[in-house]
Amino acid sequence: MVNTTLVRCLRNKVGYAAYPALLTFPLANFLNAELRFGFFFLAAVFALFWKMVLEDAEHGTIDIRCIALLTVGLFLCSHQSAPVYLFSFFVYLILFRMLYVASSLWEMGIQACRQWRSHKEEAHPVVKADDTAESLPRGRVPFLPCFAGGLLVLALIVNLLSDGAAPLWRFDDALDACMILLSSEQKMIILAVMLLALGIFEAGYWLAKKRCQPIICIGMGDVFVLPGFAAFLGGGFFLMTLGCALLLSLGFVLYQTYHRQDQEVL
Numbered sequence: 001m002v003n004t005t006l007v008r009c010l011r012n013k014v015g016y017a018a019y020p021a022l023l024t025f026p027l028a029n030f031l032n033a034e035l036r037f038g039f040f041f042l043a044a045v046f047a048l049f050w051k052m053v054l055e056d057a058e059h060g061t062i063d064i065r066c067i068a069l070l071t072v073g074l075f076l077c078s079h080q081s082a083p084v085y086l087f088s089f090f091v092y093l094i095l096f097r098m099l100y101v102a103s104s105l106w107e108m109g110i111q112a113c114r115q116w117r118s119h120k121e122e123a124h125p126v127v128k129a130d131d132t133a134e135s136l137p138r139g140r141v142p143f144l145p146c147f148a149g150g151l152l153v154l155a156l157i158v159n160l161l162s163d164g165a166a167p168l169w170r171f172d173d174a175l176d177a178c179m180i181l182l183s184s185e186q187k188m189i190i191l192a193v194m195l196l197a198l199g200i201f202e203a204g205y206w207l208a209k210k211r212c213q214p215i216i217c218i219g220m221g222d223v224f225v226l227p228g229f230a231a232f233l234g235g236g237f238f239l240m241t242l243g244c245a246l247l248l249s250l251g252f253v254l255y256q257t258y259h260r261q262d263q264e265v266l
Contacts, residue, residue, distance in 0.1 A: 020046035026159035045073035062221030092227035103217035150244035172234030
């Protein structure tokens, strides 16, 4: 379940205004041109997102009311038609929930294997040279700040490298054309099949939680936030942003790991 908390007012007003401005100008290309005062509305959406980023970085929580406002704001600002946007949103929502469950099942399986190996080693003890890396606790890396960094990279590409963004525009246009060609019945069938697959994942997750302590790998707040950006940006731009965010998060994990190991040595 999503941890909820009241979002506090940001004390640094300059920093609060800088990030939304850096994103709003280049990412106005994704804005609905017919939306009145759309530019200012998009700036308000990114200002809200910046609050959520700071909250996730500081407390590891996301206000569920802000998630709802962000989702509605991205929907109203999007240049895509409502059927295409909503279909994309629910597809990505199901996919991220499946990723949430699958990653937890994977970690629970690894934990179960380690417990089995530890019981086996207790029966046949083996002296290890050094098990420091295994015993080090893994630090938490909030994902929304990393995703915000990926959005800055996307803004840079859209604003300064227009030729580099051309293949992504063509890919998204082709993807939108394919979704427009799908009838309502076909979209419902696709969503029904995905929900059936999600139900299988959820059933396995429910059974696994009876035997093992559940391990949360990604936040449920991220599961609700990311589909809105996926539908707003389009598949190509979103995947590029997500890739940059994953690289940033991997860098933070490596930094925490080696920094902690250095502290243990000292």
